[in-house]
Amino acid sequence: MTRRIVARRSPIHGNGVFAAVDIPAGTTLIEYRGKLLTHAQADKRYPGNADSGHTFLFTLNDRYVIDANEGGNIARWINHSCEPNCQSSLEEDADGDKRKDRVTIETLRAVRAGEELCYDYGITLEERHTPRLKAIWACRCGSPRCTGTMLKPKRKPSAGA
Secondary structure, rough: OOOOEEEEEEEOEEEEEEEEEEOOOOOOOEOOEEEEEEEHHHHOOOOOOOOOOOOEEEEEOOOOOOOOOOOOOOOHOOOOOOOOOEEEEEOOOEEEEEEOOEEEEEEEOOEEEEEEEEEEOOOOOOOOOOOHHHHOOOOOOOOOOOOOOOOOOOOOOOOOO
């Protein structure tokens, strides 16, 4: 069976994940895997994370975070884009066990062989979005609609904006 996705160097940022074959819209590609940590464990393990601009942490739910630094797979190399061709999806455990929730990455549209896979990280930080912090979390997706940062706005723009 041919592998559908492969990791290699990315023009966006460091490593990336690319379609090895044409992939239809709505295809589940991979589960984001890694060590399950509580939010408190992640905060203790990675203090000052907002200042690094780099993380393999994925918020699973209100209790847990997936740390792909430990036991992670190639899903950790999928880069952010302001015009993504993929999205992350939360699959909640049928019995309500939050430790068994899963995150999968699926295509939003058809993806051509050789195209880099990207999704919107949706990073929200509590601290003020200073120019320095925006530079640390700079987006390099290259989209004409690029916002310049991976950080989500703290407030919605007004209707007149």
